[in-house]
Amino acid sequence: MIKNKTIVTIGGGLAGIETSHLLAEMGYEVLLIEKKAEIGGKILNWDHLFPSFSPAQQLCDDVALKCKSANLKILTNTELVDIKKEKNIFFLQTNHNLSFKADAIVVASGFELFDAKRKEEYGYRIYDNVITNADLEKKFKTEGTIVTPTGDAPKRVAFVHCVGSRDEKVGNHYCSKVCCVTAVKQAIELNQMMPDAVIYCFYMDLRMFGRGYEELYRSAQEKHNIQFIRGRVSEVAEKMDGSLAIKAEDTLAGRPLRMNVDMVVLMSGMEPSQGTSEIGNMLELKRGDDGFLKSAGDFAGRNITNVPGVFLAGTCAGPMTVAETIENARSSALQVHNYFKNLKNEKVRVFHN
Amino acid sequence: MKKFGFSTINSRTIDYQQFDTRLLDKVLQEEPSFARCMSCGGCTATCSAGNLIDFNVRMLGLLIKRGEIEGLATEIDKCMLCGKCILVCPRGINTRHVIMLIKKEMVKLKLEQV
Amino acid sequence: MILDGKKAIWSDYQKKIADDDFYYVRSCVRQNFFPGAETTFLRIMREVLGKNVFEHPCHTSCSGIGYHSDLLPLETTMTVVARQFALMNESGYKNIVPSCITSFGLYTEIIETWHHFPETKEKTRKLLKEATGRAFEIPENLAHASDVIYHFRKEIAEKSKFKLVDKNTGKPLKVVEHIGCHYSKMFPHKGIGGAEFPFVLTGMVEDWGGEIVDYPERRHCCGFGFRQYLVSANRGYSMTSSRKKFESMQPYEPDMIITNCPGCPMFLDKWQYTLSELEGKVYGKEGKGIPVFTFEEVAGLVLGFDPWDIGLQVHQISCEPVLDKMGIVYNPATKYKGLKGKDLGIPKPTTMNL
Numbered sequence: 102m103i104k105n106k107t108i109v110t111i112g113g114g115l116a117g118i119e120t121s122h123l124l125a126e127m128g129y130e131v132l133l134i135e136k137k138a139e140i141g142g143k144i145l146n147w148d149h150l151f152p153s154f155s156p157a158q159q160l161c162d163d164v165a166l167k168c169k170s171a172n173l174k175i176l177t178n179t180e181l182v183d184i185k186k187e188k189n190i191f192f193l194q195t196n197h198n199l200s201f202k203a204d205a206i207v208v209a210s211g212f213e214l215f216d217a218k219r220k221e222e223y224g225y226r227i228y229d230n231v232i233t234n235a236d237l238e239k240k241f242k243t244e245g246t247i248v249t250p251t252g253d254a255p256k257r258v259a260f261v262h263c264v265g266s267r268d269e270k271v272g273n274h275y276c277s278k279v280c281c282v283t284a285v286k287q288a289i290e291l292n293q294m295m296p297d298a299v300i301y302c303f304y305m306d307l308r309m310f311g312r313g314y315e316e317l318y319r320s321a322q323e324k325h326n327i328q329f330i331r332g333r334v335s336e337v338a339e340k341m342d343g344s345l346a347i348k349a350e351d352t353l354a355g356r357p358l359r360m361n362v363d364m365v366v367l368m369s370g371m372e373p374s375q376g377t378s379e380i381g382n383m384l385e386l387k388r389g390d391d392g393f394l395k396s397a398g399d400f401a402g403r404n405i406t407n408v409p410g411v412f413l414a415g416t417c418a419g420p421m422t423v424a425e426t427i428e429n430a431r432s433s434a435l436q437v438h439n440y441f442k443n444l445k446n447e448k449v450r451v452f453h454n
Numbered sequence: 455m456k457k458f459g460f461s462t463i464n465s466r467t468i469d470y471q472q473f474d475t476r477l478l479d480k481v482l483q484e485e486p487s488f489a490r491c492m493s494c495g496g497c498t499a500t501c502s503a504g505n506l507i508d509f510n511v512r513m514l515g516l517l518i519k520r521g522e523i524e525g526l527a528t529e530i531d532k533c534m535l536c537g538k539c540i541l542v543c544p545r546g547i548n549t550r551h552v553i554m555l556i557k558k559e560m561v562k563l564k565l566e567q568v
Numbered sequence: 569m570i571l572d573g574k575k576a577i578w579s580d581y582q583k584k585i586a587d588d589d590f591y592y593v594r595s596c597v598r599q600n601f602f603p604g605a606e607t608t609f610l611r612i613m614r615e616v617l618g619k620n621v622f623e624h625p626c627h628t629s630c631s632g633i634g635y636h637s638d639l640l641p642l643e644t645t646m647t648v649v650a651r652q653f654a655l656m657n658e659s660g661y662k663n664i665v666p667s668c669i670t671s672f673g674l675y676t677e678i679i680e681t682w683h684h685f686p687e688t689k690e691k692t693r694k695l696l697k698e699a700t701g702r703a704f705e706i707p708e709n710l711a712h713a714s715d716v717i718y719h720f721r722k723e724i725a726e727k728s729k730f731k732l733v734d735k736n737t738g739k740p741l742k743v744v745e746h747i748g749c750h751y752s753k754m755f756p757h758k759g760i761g762g763a764e765f766p767f768v769l770t771g772m773v774e775d776w777g778g779e780i781v782d783y784p785e786r787r788h789c790c791g792f793g794f795r796q797y798l799v800s801a802n803r804g805y806s807m808t809s810s811r812k813k814f815e816s817m818q819p820y821e822p823d824m825i826i827t828n829c830p831g832c833p834m835f836l837d838k839w840q841y842t843l844s845e846l847e848g849k850v851y852g853k854e855g856k857g858i859p860v861f862t863f864e865e866v867a868g869l870v871l872g873f874d875p876w877d878i879g880l881q882v883h884q885i886s887c888e889p890v891l892d893k894m895g896i897v898y899n900p901a902t903k904y905k906g907l908k909g910k911d912l913g914i915p916k917p918t919t920m921n922l
Contacts, residue, residue, distance in 0.1 A: 218573070218576070221577055221762065221763075221764040221765065222764055224573075225573075226570055226572075226573035226576075227569065227570050227573035227574055227577075227765070228569065228570075229569070229570060318492075319490050319545070322489050322490045322491075322492075323486070323487075323489050323490045326489065328519070329492070331493070336787065338783075338784035338785070338786070339569060339782065339784070340784060341819055341820065346784040351468055351516070351520060353493045353512075353513070353516050354468065354513060354516050354517055354520060354522070355513075356466055356467065356468050356522075357466070357467045357468070358467060358468040358470060358520070359467050359468070359469055359470065359471070360469075360470035360471060361470075361471060456845045456846075456919075458800075458803070458842060458845075458846070459800050459801060459803075460800060460801055460802070460803045460804040460807070461804050461846060462804055462807055462808045462811060462843070462846065462847070463804050463805060463808045465808075465812075
């Protein structure tokens with residue numbers, strides 16, 4: 102490691118912890134700043150992860166362990182209010198009036214889930230039995246059996262894909278990537294918990310891009326009787342008994358379709374988090390049309406930004422799976438180290454996009 | 455009743471609530487591979503009959519899964535049982551067996567007149 | 569149903585409505601089919617609320633019917649609308665209040681078009697000048713008559729003599745609210761409450777004591793439009809659209825329907841009769857139809873106007889059940905008598921006695 106260098110990581114989720122832990126192990130002084138009271142980010146809310154249904158708890162335990170690295174100092178309940186750069190040093194100010202200096206910054210401020218309330222036609226937070234993927238994952242984690250918000254065992258559940266993604270109306274043209282495989286995963290889990298219920302997935306396209314995902318789709322059809330209907334749900338309406346009437350087109354049959362279900366699960370997509378937008382503004386980082394932070398390159402410069410010394414880790418740079426987030430974060434640590442090495446040798450490589 | 459020169463129009467919506475699942479249940483029981491159909495259309499693309507007349511075997515399979523069996527008995531007779539569909543299917547479904555099962559079960563369940 | 573969720577949406581879709589000095593433009597359909605509704609609106613505005621409402625004798629149809637039936641090109645419609653605005657400007661008014669929802673939708677659409685494509689506005693100026701010698705300015709405030717009644721709903725509630733409550737059971741009347749498509753579906757932000765959960769009629773009904781029924785086909789069109797029913801043989805399509813709504817609302821056993829568009833009550837009212845003749849089916853309780861009202865009529869009823877002055881005798885589905893529930897006193901003998909007691913004749917009974 103290059104002596105006497107400090108790094109500040111912004112964001113204590115999976116990516117932030119992974120990058121910080123690796124850099125600390127290399128011998129650098131790392132300060133990690135987290136907005137919330139606890140470390141871990143989104144995985145704290147998840148139950149089992151695709152594609153193999155591994156328990157998220159394992160990752161949470163890993164994170165707790167990694168926090169204990171020597172050279173790694175963590176500040177929770179802290180936000181940054183100002184960042185300035187002079188020559189190659191960053192000056193940071195927190196909301197508790199503390200000031201820090203850093204030689205490099207890793208932005209790991211992550212994503213937020215799209216607020217499904219914005220899709221008024223699906224009635225989230227208006228109809229009791231419409232929930233999101235996050236709500237369902239929480240139910241898996243905290244409740245033994247699944248009941249609808251009105252307290253009944255559902256006989257039919259409909260998953261609606263692409264809520265807040267691939268949608269002109271809410272301004273998100275991009276695909277959030279992970280929701281299709283999450284829907285299939287959650288559908289399988291629901292079927293395992295309630296074998297008598299029939300689960301329906303309403304999709305526009307099924308994005309089963311990763312290793313094991315297509316096999317998951319096939320097994321969902323074969324072993325779990327999940328019914329896949331290609332067609333976007335146009336509206337959800339509540340009936341007298343609290344069940345929901347769905348209108349969609351079965352595009353492969355070329356006819357409109359109506360059915361009643363007991364619960365609707367909206368697959369909310371990913372959006373850049375509030376923190377990501379704020380830090381991006383503070384550091385004047387370039388952003389893609391999708392709002393996520395822009396890397397210096399699509400292939401070799403994925404963790405590098407337009408500001409020398411500022412690096413990206415994790416989903417602040419776009420939708421990623423858990424596996425990709427960890428790998429991306431590791432790559433980020435290496436990029437920070439290389440940056441210091443090159444500075445020392447006065448060879449700072451600047452990528453052009 | 456008066457005549458007005460127009461009348462109500464029947465809905466063309468697939469009403470999933472009116473689904474009589476007996477036929478589908480029987481087919482799936484005897485040919486479970488049918489569950490993994492993803493409506494890719496490979497079968498229809500290669501279909502000998504579908505190449506010449508209005509016969510869409512992919513659509514047929516899909517409509518059974520939605521309970522839409524009106525006119526199915528006549529449609530299914532268009533299949534030549536050539537078996538080209540089996541050669542193509544990427545999910546390895548015995549499509550020819552599915553057709554034979556539909557024909558057999560429709561007679562047994564007395565659904566031919568639908 | 570989580571009401572707070574709906575309230576959050578309603579607060580997203582608010583609009584400014586003027587307080588006085590309204591320029592009223594009439595509706596082709598409402599004048600002809602529910603003439604009492606417009607006189608009731610004017611009576612409420614002038615006599616009950618003491619507002620200044622002006623009508624220009626030279627104003628015409630907005631030409632929405634022609635435009636939506638593909639009979640008029642867009643330039644002609646724009647010029648007619650510009651003339652309407654010109655007459656308003658000349659009379660010294662700034663707040664236009666159309667009686668018809670299609671007019672409201674048309675004015676909104678044309679103002680938006682002029683805003684985004686200023687060359688069309690300049691062309692319209694030229695055309696209006698050549699055709700009539702008039703010049704126009706865009707109104708400062710555009711609000712539908714139902715928006716105005718919504719704006720004053722609390723004053724009306726204070727002055728009301730009756731409530732939308734069943735006097736026998738003490739329970740609020742169950743009201744289905746039906747919004748005209750052109751009110752908020754095209755421009756959700758120009759309608760109070762937006763397109764998914766409109767609030768303009770809900771607000772009125774709730775402040776006047778009633779309870780809104782939320783049923784699955786709430787958003788569905790009644791089938792009016794223009795093109796599809798002008799040819800008699802196509803009317804099955806319109807009628808089936810209304811039937812879809814009736815079948816969806818029937819389990820909720822509503823006492824009445826309230827509308828803000830002039831075409832919707834015409835269809836929702838008359839198709840119940842046609843369906844009863846064709847299919848022998850009625851959708852109200854106890855073998856009756858569901859009475860359909862316009863918002864002016866409901867406002868007039870809660871204020872205690874005589875039902876026959878409001879014009880309820882021209883409704884296809886008899887309104888008496890609702891009047892009885894509300895405790896409104898009316899004289900059945902004068903129902904079909906004109907001015908000075910002239911006998912207007914009695915309509916023939918329908919097969920299902922609606």
